[in-house]
Amino acid sequence: MIPEIGHYAAILALAVALVQGTLPLIGAARGDRAWMAIGSSAAITLFLLVALAYGCLTWAHVVSDFSVVNVVENSHHDKPLLYKIAGVWGNHEGSLMLWSLILALYGAAVALFGGNLPASLRARVLGVQAWISIGFLLFMLLTSNPFLRLFPAPPDGNGLNPLLQDPGLAFHPPFLYLGYVGFSMAFAFAIAALIEGKVDPAWARWVRPWTLVAWCFLTIGITMGSWWAYYTLGWGGWWYWDPVENASLMPWLAGTALLHSAIVVEKRDTLKSWTILLAMLTFSLSLLGTFLVRSGVLTSVHAFAVDPKRGVFILGFLVFAVGGSLALYAWRAPSLKIGGLFQPISREGALVLNNLLLATLCGTVLLGTLYPLALDALTGQQVSVGPPYFNSVVIPLMVPLVGAMAVGPLMAWKRADLAGALARLKAAFALAAIAALVTFWTVYGGSLLPVLGMVLVVWLLLGSLIEFALRVRLFTVPLTQSVARAWHLPRSSWGMTIAHMGLGLTILGITISGTWSSDHLGVMRPGDTAHLGPYAFTLAGTAPVKGPNFTARQATFDVTRDGEPVAILHPETRHFTVPPMDTTKAAIRSSPFDDLYAVIGDADGHGGYAVRLYQKPLVSWIWLGGAAMMLGGALSLTDRRLRVGAPGRKRRPEADPHRPEADPHRPEADPHRPEAGPPRLQEA
Amino acid sequence: MRWKFALPLVLFLGLMALLLCGLGLDMRDIPSAKIGEPVPTFNLPPVGSLPGLASKDLGHGQVVLVNVFASWCVSCRQEHPLLLALKQQGEVAIYGIDYKDEPAAATAWLNELGDPYSRIGDDHSGRVAINWGVYGVPETYVIGKDGKIAYKQIGPVTAEALRDKILPLVRKLRAAP
Numbered sequence: 001m002i003p004e005i006g007h008y009a010a011i012l013a014l015a016v017a018l019v020q021g022t023l024p025l026i027g028a029a030r031g032d033r034a035w036m037a038i039g040s041s042a043a044i045t046l047f048l049l050v051a052l053a054y055g056c057l058t059w060a061h062v063v064s065d066f067s068v069v070n071v072v073e074n075s076h077h078d079k080p081l082l083y084k085i086a087g088v089w090g091n092h093e094g095s096l097m098l099w100s101l102i103l104a105l106y107g108a109a110v111a112l113f114g115g116n117l118p119a120s121l122r123a124r125v126l127g128v129q130a131w132i133s134i135g136f137l138l139f140m141l142l143t144s145n146p147f148l149r150l151f152p153a154p155p156d157g158n159g160l161n162p163l164l165q166d167p168g169l170a171f172h173p174p175f176l177y178l179g180y181v182g183f184s185m186a187f188a189f190a191i192a193a194l195i196e197g198k199v200d201p202a203w204a205r206w207v208r209p210w211t212l213v214a215w216c217f218l219t220i221g222i223t224m225g226s227w228w229a230y231y232t233l234g235w236g237g238w239w240y241w242d243p244v245e246n247a248s249l250m251p252w253l254a255g256t257a258l259l260h261s262a263i264v265v266e267k268r269d270t271l272k273s274w275t276i277l278l279a280m281l282t283f284s285l286s287l288l289g290t291f292l293v294r295s296g297v298l299t300s301v302h303a304f305a306v307d308p309k310r311g312v313f314i315l316g317f318l319v320f321a322v323g324g325s326l327a328l329y330a331w332r333a334p335s336l337k338i339g340g341l342f343q344p345i346s347r348e349g350a351l352v353l354n355n356l357l358l359a360t361l362c363g364t365v366l367l368g369t370l371y372p373l374a375l376d377a378l379t380g381q382q383v384s385v386g387p388p389y390f391n392s393v394v395i396p397l398m399v400p401l402v403g404a405m406a407v408g409p410l411m412a413w414k415r416a417d418l419a420g421a422l423a424r425l426k427a428a429f430a431l432a433a434i435a436a437l438v439t440f441w442t443v444y445g446g447s448l449l450p451v452l453g454m455v456l457v458v459w460l461l462l463g464s465l466i467e468f469a470l471r472v473r474l475f476t477v478p479l480t481q482s483v484a485r486a487w488h489l490p491r492s493s494w495g496m497t498i499a500h501m502g503l504g505l506t507i508l509g510i511t512i513s514g515t516w517s518s519d520h521l522g523v524m525r526p527g528d529t530a531h532l533g534p535y536a537f538t539l540a541g542t543a544p545v546k547g548p549n550f551t552a553r554q555a556t557f558d559v560t561r562d563g564e565p566v567a568i569l570h571p572e573t574r575h576f577t578v579p580p581m582d583t584t585k586a587a588i589r590s591s592p593f594d595d596l597y598a599v600i601g602d603a604d605g606h607g608g609y610a611v612r613l614y615q616k617p618l619v620s621w622i623w624l625g626g627a628a629m630m631l632g633g634a635l636s637l638t639d640r641r642l643r644v645g646a647p648g649r650k651r652r653p654e655a656d657p658h659r660p661e662a663d664p665h666r667p668e669a670d671p672h673r674p675e676a677g678p679p680r681l682q683e684a
Numbered sequence: 685m686r687w688k689f690a691l692p693l694v695l696f697l698g699l700m701a702l703l704l705c706g707l708g709l710d711m712r713d714i715p716s717a718k719i720g721e722p723v724p725t726f727n728l729p730p731v732g733s734l735p736g737l738a739s740k741d742l743g744h745g746q747v748v749l750v751n752v753f754a755s756w757c758v759s760c761r762q763e764h765p766l767l768l769a770l771k772q773q774g775e776v777a778i779y780g781i782d783y784k785d786e787p788a789a790a791t792a793w794l795n796e797l798g799d800p801y802s803r804i805g806d807d808h809s810g811r812v813a814i815n816w817g818v819y820g821v822p823e824t825y826v827i828g829k830d831g832k833i834a835y836k837q838i839g840p841v842t843a844e845a846l847r848d849k850i851l852p853l854v855r856k857l858r859a860a861p
Binding site for chain 1: 689690692693696697699700702703704706755756758761762789792793796809810811814
């Protein structure tokens with residue numbers, strides 16, 4: 001009964017989405033306020049219905065209702081409750097359900113918090129959002145219905161892929177989806193702006209927070225995914241340039257570019273058609289990622305549903321959504337008014353450079369991901385494009401990007417003094433040069449990549465700190481005054497400094513762990529000791545253990561440093577019976593300085609076991625950097641300037657009166673915004 | 685001026701056409717495209733005291749096995765005794781490609797477990813393996829007298845695969861003119 005309620009709710013949701021996708025748009029075209037207002041109530045209803053459907057599916061999983069095909073295929077009585085709940089989105093049908101739920105959640109958020117949007121813009125945004133919902137709900141109901149029944153019901157289910165039974169993996173898809181789907185907001189705003197014919201600083205102020213929310217979620221989702229790969233796949237690697245990873249990286253790169261170009265639209269009222277295009281591309285890349293993962297066009301360890309019929313549907317949807325929006329762009333964008341002019345050497349120029357590099361980076365990743373497919377389609381030749389390609393194209397693009405990241409924030413709007421900005425970075429230059437020499441001396445005769453990496457790290461971290469110090473006038477005014485200035489800085493500048501430094505920390509982790517790791521791969525018998533760096537790993541013994549739905553062989557490693565005990569590691573080889581599969585569970589002792597990583601493999605039949613041991617210095621900084629980027633984004637989001645949906649907020653007394661752009665309710669604060677209202681697009 | 689705004693649309697439609705073609709292809713079949721083709725051109729330095737391996741060493745009227753392995757690979761350890769036994773029998777020569785491995789680690793590994801190879805090429809970067817179409821280690825290729833790839837075993841060589849597929853194929857290829 002409950003699954004039928006869910007099924008019915010999903011169908012009703014489709015009907016509501018159809019209403020939301022038509023009436024408000026017509027209302028906005030005619031200027032009919034009542035019809036426009038339907039959008040908000042429809043969006044909230046849609047969310048409630050999808051949430052009901054989602055809840056019903058979760059219920060079926062939790063109580064193990066094996067008359068539902070989806071539950072049979074992906075669940076099992078013995079599965080822990082956590083994975084019964086997480087198992088809902090651990091499969092194709094359920095993950096679509098989650099997609100739709102998050103999409104409806106964002107729609108409801110516009111309806112609830114979009115009170116300060118112009119009515120017609122809000123109606124159009126909700127209308128566009130509804131069309132995306134329609135696409136996904138139709139896709140789910142027509143090709144991948146999670147509510148289908150099975151008769152007679154089998155006594156037990158097939159179980160969930162054991163690799164997916166892991167807290168890190170269980171919780172990273174929702175974050176990824178919050179990111180992917182979040183970019184649909186920027187997309188909807190872009191389409192609405194094109195229909196409306198109006199792109200102005202106010203538009204950018206509405207788009208930025210939504211983009212920032214999506215970007216933060218995507219950042220944390222990618223970070224968690226990479227961490228999961230690191231500790232579950234058992235090779236100590238953290239990024240594989242796998243198509244599914246690339247599918248999440250591409251929207252992230254485009255979204256990062258969008259965040260930065262939206263600043264230019266907001267502050268300088270220029271770069272509009274590029275920002276619109278970027279907003280559309282970012283979400284299109286999210287959709288493309290979904291297509292690549294779901295259709296089986298590319299083979300990947302992560303891809304779980306392969307069905308050509310589904311592929312054709314998503315392809316059709318892509319053509320409709322992306323093709324339609326790009327056609328709209330081709331038609332309307334030429335008439336967008338060119339905004340303020342600027343010199344190439346300026347803050348705008350630096351942000352354009354950032355956009356160019358990020359877009360190139362994104363295009364390169366796209367090329368590498370699709371190249372095998374293109375070659376196969378055109379010549380029938382099959383190749384795989386792997387890390388050698390990606391590393392050799394991504395690193396040369398990262399160098400100028402990081403180089404400019406430290407300089408850009410020091411440049412003034414409109415026209416900047418590059419020599420002056422560089423002069424202020426003297427200390428960063430000097431220390432980067434010292435870092436280069438020290439690293440070169442340490443790795444002498446080896447690869448020069450660590451030298452490059454350390455130079456970038458020092459340059460970026462120090463450059464960000466110098467910019468921050470200059471902002472608070474550290475050392476030029478008394479310290480208490482500097483602290484006070486730092487306290488009153490807009491949160492967005494705190495956010496920028498933290499996020500930029502986060503990237504520096506990630507590069508630091510990549511460089512150090514990639515260069516100075518040590519490993520031991522071989523057979524060890526109980527009592528054997530392996531030496532890695534300053535550590536000694538002794539295999540104390542192995543013992544069988546039993547988990548809730550698996551049996552395992554657990555090894556015990558005593559790790560010592562100069563005779564002092566450091567850690568005891570318990571790696572396992574797990575054998576799952578439903579479905580039959582062996583997985584390895586690495587044991588990791590993480591610390592800020594280094595990770596100790598142990599994996600136990602097969603027995604060699606003579607009392608020994610294949611083991612892999614690693615000591616990886618600073619590797620956890622890779623993910624700490626990711627967390628810092630997310631934190632920077634989140635801090636920026638709390639900036640008063642970006643607060644939407646809370647009109648009429650009182651000025652905070654401590655707000656710095658010299659920073660007028662921190663207050664969205666003072667339009668005169670923006671000197672570039674004409675008094676007579678935002679510039680309107682001339683009808684072509 | 686206007687046409688440049690249509691450029692994204694044109695590019696996108698091209699991409700969609702490509703993906704439509706892609707749907708028609710069956711990418712899930714492990715590629716066997718290399719089968720029946722000559723081995724790619726390559727020249728790999730040696731590991732330890734054995735000679736290295738290059739494309740010119742293959743063919744010349746000899747049937748050989750090329751085994752892609754690595755000291756860090758657990759399944760390679762599993763198939764290793766079978767390769768050693770095969771070497772003892774002396775029926776067919778086994779050449780190795782050491783995939784993304786430190787030569788010192790590979791040498792230590794072979795010293796510990798025994799060395800079934802008569803040539804080993806050191807593919808430190810893994811680029812040669814890409815040209816071979818290697819999916820993962822271990823993989824074992826049967827190379828015919830004409831230097832063409834006749835068969836590819838993905839994953840460890842098992843006793844059954846050796847008995848039912850690889851050795852019969854080696855004999856057939858050797859008997860062929």
